[in-house]
Amino acid sequence: MSRSADRPGPAGPLRGVRVIELAGLGPAPFGAMLLADLGADVIRVDRPEGRAAGNPLDHRHDLLARGRRSVALDLKRPAARDAVLRLVDGADVLIEGFRPGVTERLGLGPDVCLERNPRLVYGRMTGWGQHGPLASRAGHDINYIALAGGLDPIGHRNGPPVIPLNLVGDFGGGGMLLAFGVVAALLRARETGKGQVVDASIVDGTALLTTILHGLRAQGSWVDRRESNLLDGGAHFYAVYECADGKYLSVGAIEPQFYHRLLDLLGLADDPEFLAGHTDRAHWPKLRKRLADVFISRPRQYWLDLLGGTDTCVAPVLSIGEAVQHPHNRARGTFVDVAGIVQPAPAPRFSEDQPTAPQPPPRPGEHGRAILAEIGLTEEEIERALATGDRGASG
Known part of the structure; x- marks a missing residue:
């Protein structure tokens, strides 16, 4: 070269x-x-x-x-x-x-x-x-x-x-x-x-x-139906939820320690359905509905104040314009201004x-x-x- x-x-x-x-x-x-x-x-x-x-x-x-x-x-x-x-x-x-x-x-x-x-x-x-x-x-x-x-x-x-x-x-x-x-x-x-x-x-x-999906499918952990799998919104702990102000929150508490921390902060740590639902897919649809009812009860900023500084794997769903202004992105210089754009x-x-x-x-x-x-x-x-x-x- x-x-x-x-x-x-x-x-x-x-x-x-x-x-x-x-x-x-x-x-x-x-x-x-x-x-x-x-x-x-x-x-x-x-x-x-x-x-x-x-x-x-x-x-x-x-x-x-x-x-x-x-x-x-x-x-x-x-x-x-x-x-x-x-x-x-x-x-x-x-x-x-x-x-x-x-x-x-x-x-x-x-x-x-x-x-x-x-x-x-x-x-x-x-x-x-x-x-x-x-x-x-x-x-x-x-x-x-x-x-x-x-x-x-x-x-x-x-x-x-x-x-x-x-x-x-x-x-x-x-x-x-x-x-x-x-x-x-x-x-x-x-x-x-x-x-x-x-x-x-x-x-x-x-x-x-899509390589990882083929691996999951080969071991029987993936079905070809939307919102039925770990990474497609089927799991209640890996999904997007609407808040009271019409804004959205992403939740990705896959690992047990993050999942249990999320339950703890939401006051659900002793709920047997949620405890069993982390590994039992049969519970996912019902628990997705229950979490949706929780998050819709308050505006997004309330949940960010409660969960944002913790290891619950929660982040706001930002628009293109909001992403530019987020403090983390500003601190890292993730976006730059070039000739006014x-x-x-x-x-x-x-x-x-x-x-x-x-x-x-x-x-x-x-x-x-x-x-x-x-x-x-x-x-x-x-x-x-x-x-x-x-x-x-x-x-």
């Missing part, structure tokens, strides 16, 4: 790693953001029109694009394609999130890129994967997690599954696993001098996230190479001329590479 301390990029453990990102939507930009957050120099190849189709955000609020430099290129033009290949020559990683075969048709597929740069890690992010009966089909997060078994277990027993935003598929099973695979392949390339293709599929990644800080934390706060998302094409000059293109070549029917922003 080629590394250079002279390459641009913020501080972090990936400083010196150069990534070429062919701009897309959702999971691939999230994976690239993770690499940029940790110090990689990520060059985003944007579309000349500025935004990928389907992106509802203007560039100032497209936080998944933070920390990048951007060049806007029409990849259907030979001069633009050649410019990308010149970028590939000096890169460690290329990331793309198109349907299978798209980059091959553009002349930017893995065979072409790896022939030019044998050390390159070529990261591919798709929903269904690079092969299989559904590989060429359109789809979105909800479809991928449905097929992987990640949607059905979430929700109430007598209702439909509840959509977990796009956190489980696009980001957890998609972009996060893409970034992990890219870093693993980078380590291998540094050892062997040989790059490879990383085939990251949201279906595969979501299935991986509050957003999650880079994670995880490092003792030696702590990443700096990310830079705002770039205007598409903002750094185009500088990037192309940096790889040795002449002014004439830069003009040809940036040319489009509607030139747009070119830096």
Whole structure:
């Protein structure tokens, strides 16, 4: 893996790693953001029109694009394609999130890129994967997690599954696993001098996230019915409860010491039903109703004052805005203000190479001329590479 301390990029453990990102939507930009957050120099190849189709955000609020430099290129033009290949020559990683075969048709597929740069890690992010009966089909997060078994277990027993935003598929099973695979392949390339293709599929990644459920199912501790299991809200001691003011409290008192402390503070320590109900599933539905009646009797702050400072595994269910203001998150700097927009800080934390706060998302094409000059293109070549029917922003 080629590394250079002279390459641009913020501080972090990936400083010196150069990534070429062919701009897309959702999971691939999230994976690239993770690499940029940790110090990689990520060059985003944007579309000349500025935004990928389907992106509802203007560039100032497209936080998944933070920390990048951007060049806007029409990849259907030979001069633009050649410019990308010149970028590939000096890169460690290329990331793309198109349907299978798209980059091959553009002349930017893995065979072409790896022939030019044998050390390159070529990261591919798709929903269904690079092969299989559904590989060429359109789809979105909800479809991928449905097929992987990640949607059905979430929700109430007598209702439909509840959509977990796009956190489980696009980001957890998609972009996060893409970034992990890219870093693993980078380590291998540094050892062997040989790059490879990383085939990251949201279906595969979501299935991986359900590994513990398969283990529970194999030993007979999981049934395929919502709100019937330890971690799906079936257990009264692992559930969300509404309080008198309409706010919610999360309770996760799984271990016996936490469960008994919870019962003690709620005045239920000597209740035989609750004592038996920690291990006997037959009691769970009734005890869930009893606890619901307890928590609905007082506002959330009452319960936080009673339980919040104890080992009862209780925490408030906060909105996005409330989470930003919580004292614990403020103390750790979990959220940062970047150019007036509050957003999650880079994670995880490092003792030696702590990443700096990310830079705002770039205007598409903002750094185009500088990037192309940096790889040795002449002014004439830069003009040809940036040319489009509607030139747009070119830096």
